Amino acid sequence: MKTILAACCFMLLISYPLSEKNSEIKVTERLRPLPTGEQLNSICIVDNNVLISAGKNGTIIRRSDHDSQWQACFSNTKSDLNSIDFSDKYNGIAVGTNGTIIRTLNSGFTWLICKSRTAKELFAVKFVDSASAFACGLSGTILKTTDCGNYWSRIQTNSNDPMFCMDFSNKKFGCVGSFNSVFITSDSGKTWSKKQFNFIPTAQITGICRVDSLTIFASANPLNGRFIKSTDGGETWLETSLNLPLLYGGAVDLVRDIHFKDKFSGTIVTEFGSILKTIDGGISWSIDSTFRRVNEKPSLMRCVVSNSSKSYISGGGGTIFESDFISKNWQISSGGLNSIEAVCFTDEENWLIGGEGNDIFTTYNYGVNWNITGRTNSGNIFSITFENANTGFVATENGIEKTVNAGTNWQKIYPGSFKAVMHSFDKTFLFAGGGEYNVGKTHLIRSSDAGISWVNSYSGNDGSVTNMSVTTDGYIFASTTFGKVLSSSDNGISWNVSHATDEKINCVLFKNSSSGVAASVDGTILKTTDGGNIWEMIYTGLSRDIQSICIYDEGYAAVGENGYVVHSTDGGETWSVLNNITSNNLNSVRAITGGRIFCFGDFGTVISYDLMDKDITGIIKPADATKSVNVTASPNPMKSETKIQLRSGTDMFQIFDADLFDATGRRIEVEYVKEDVNGFTVIRLDASQLSTGIYLFRIASGSFTTFIKLAKIK
Numbered sequence: 001m002k003t004i005l006a007a008c009c010f011m012l013l014i015s016y017p018l019s020e021k022n023s024e025i026k027v028t029e030r031l032r033p034l035p036t037g038e039q040l041n042s043i044c045i046v047d048n049n050v051l052i053s054a055g056k057n058g059t060i061i062r063r064s065d066h067d068s069q070w071q072a073c074f075s076n077t078k079s080d081l082n083s084i085d086f087s088d089k090y091n092g093i094a095v096g097t098n099g100t101i102i103r104t105l106n107s108g109f110t111w112l113i114c115k116s117r118t119a120k121e122l123f124a125v126k127f128v129d130s131a132s133a134f135a136c137g138l139s140g141t142i143l144k145t146t147d148c149g150n151y152w153s154r155i156q157t158n159s160n161d162p163m164f165c166m167d168f169s170n171k172k173f174g175c176v177g178s179f180n181s182v183f184i185t186s187d188s189g190k191t192w193s194k195k196q197f198n199f200i201p202t203a204q205i206t207g208i209c210r211v212d213s214l215t216i217f218a219s220a221n222p223l224n225g226r227f228i229k230s231t232d233g234g235e236t237w238l239e240t241s242l243n244l245p246l247l248y249g250g251a252v253d254l255v256r257d258i259h260f261k262d263k264f265s266g267t268i269v270t271e272f273g274s275i276l277k278t279i280d281g282g283i284s285w286s287i288d289s290t291f292r293r294v295n296e297k298p299s300l301m302r303c304v305v306s307n308s309s310k311s312y313i314s315g316g317g318g319t320i321f322e323s324d325f326i327s328k329n330w331q332i333s334s335g336g337l338n339s340i341e342a343v344c345f346t347d348e349e350n351w352l353i354g355g356e357g358n359d360i361f362t363t364y365n366y367g368v369n370w371n372i373t374g375r376t377n378s379g380n381i382f383s384i385t386f387e388n389a390n391t392g393f394v395a396t397e398n399g400i401e402k403t404v405n406a407g408t409n410w411q412k413i414y415p416g417s418f419k420a421v422m423h424s425f426d427k428t429f430l431f432a433g434g435g436e437y438n439v440g441k442t443h444l445i446r447s448s449d450a451g452i453s454w455v456n457s458y459s460g461n462d463g464s465v466t467n468m469s470v471t472t473d474g475y476i477f478a479s480t481t482f483g484k485v486l487s488s489s490d491n492g493i494s495w496n497v498s499h500a501t502d503e504k505i506n507c508v509l510f511k512n513s514s515s516g517v518a519a520s521v522d523g524t525i526l527k528t529t530d531g532g533n534i535w536e537m538i539y540t541g542l543s544r545d546i547q548s549i550c551i552y553d554e555g556y557a558a559v560g561e562n563g564y565v566v567h568s569t570d571g572g573e574t575w576s577v578l579n580n581i582t583s584n585n586l587n588s589v590r591a592i593t594g595g596r597i598f599c600f601g602d603f604g605t606v607i608s609y610d611l612m613d614k615d616i617t618g619i620i621k622p623a624d625a626t627k628s629v630n631v632t633a634s635p636n637p638m639k640s641e642t643k644i645q646l647r648s649g650t651d652m653f654q655i656f657d658a659d660l661f662d663a664t665g666r667r668i669e670v671e672y673v674k675e676d677v678n679g680f681t682v683i684r685l686d687a688s689q690l691s692t693g694i695y696l697f698r699i700a701s702g703s704f705t706t707f708i709k710l711a712k713i714k
Contacts, residue, residue: 337604
């Protein structure tokens, strides 16, 4: 969780024709899923006719009975939105990171930015009457408005604990969930009392419901999950274990939210997609067996709400579930797509994709429309290759499969776990790579008869194969989990092994037998000019793994975690970070002529960028810009406030990360505000709560990072 919040800029998406064939695609555009693939952290039943949900990247979507489809709304922010609530069908408030508060006066169609009086992340907002609402967040922050969010005042809690969730039964009686504790008010937030529990200190109260002045229900996420209940206004509490099982080789399933529609009927949702129900006020809980998850990604569930006739759940990938008959007969009304790992362009307009699950999807118009072509038989799909319009192959977690009718039907032709399958440039040979991930076994096989028979091409202890690349001059390259790059110049008869890095290599790409790049963990990109014998690091990002690289007209483009997209136009010497329009991980990138790239990722995400349009670049050549950066801090030693000025001659600090550390290296929570003044970027740092000592303030933008030494003397 970030405790120091970064400023971010917002870019309006404008229409820009690529060519006559696909002129409907914009400069930067989400193609799939629509209206959003972002994580939806909150959903609100505005009235019986309107639903509104909010989430990451300033996402707000809306649906009414007059339109069965969800529609994207203009939120006026790129901050992550954590909570949304409405007082009536017109007036609503949403809160999120950077102390963001936005409000709507027209039922969510458009939103206005409000002055929140804080830079702390806000996690929850709750209306208590037609005009009054509370919001809560980090560092004991509780805010109150009495005019539908236009003006906010800060409520004193005498606590620095983070406040994660909030509910009021009326304007007087409210409660807030924190770490291992609940704060309670019975006088409209003027005073708060704290109830400490016996969970582990880091156990978080994730959801809370105050049904009336005496009855409070809450959920918490220690191991196995916990339900807690008070029937005397919070004086005493009853704890009940939810007995959540360990999943996926020991992963812990976390409770995410709780909702009661009355004193008896309640629902709890968990991160990995379990729904628990009670009809006796939480005395007993049962798993809703009618619900089925749609994919394997965590962070699926975030919020649950219900009324007299329906229940709704929002979560990862823009997914919204709804049910009739109170948590029965669950249906997906938004999102719910599987993640994309494998991409094959048979030509610039026609593509095939696969990933989680067994489905193969195709598009015939640059990703605008998609159809399910067929279904494989061997689990998750990692790689696709076609030698002609009808004959193709996939590498899956349980084997290699083949189709001879353009992907409609598939047959398993070789067992084992494979991450890559690829033809030689002349389509004469077929190669597949995999291995035993846990023990680092390398396995490469090849076929000269379209997969009818296979021979072992290479076996070793160089790490499991992660990716493969072929060149027009007949070379084959493979990357591994042990930082090795294997190369062959004789169609896989013999292989040379080079050591590129000590870290896992996610992908490798060669233009020819000499010039290539590889992507490793923590945003590192490596380059070779001698066929892989010697590698040098040419780029390192902001602790985000890069998963895929492609070559486009003017250079390289790369994608990775949290929607990270970078590109280079000078052979990889300098890299530019593109404006982020998704927070989902991107797993693959492909290019077509004209400088357009397509990025594919988690929750079925497909995003298009026109790299020939310079306005989409968020940070222009950070390596060059850092040469002329001037940084000053005044006053230093700090007083109640200090100003940090940065000047680089570019707009590189429009997007940046910042952290404050003490002399021991411990991260310190502190508020700051960013301003642009006469060509300078000015960071106004609130030092009023800092103790005497030495501090380091870190500023990072693109590949540029600097530390400013600060002192505080009282």
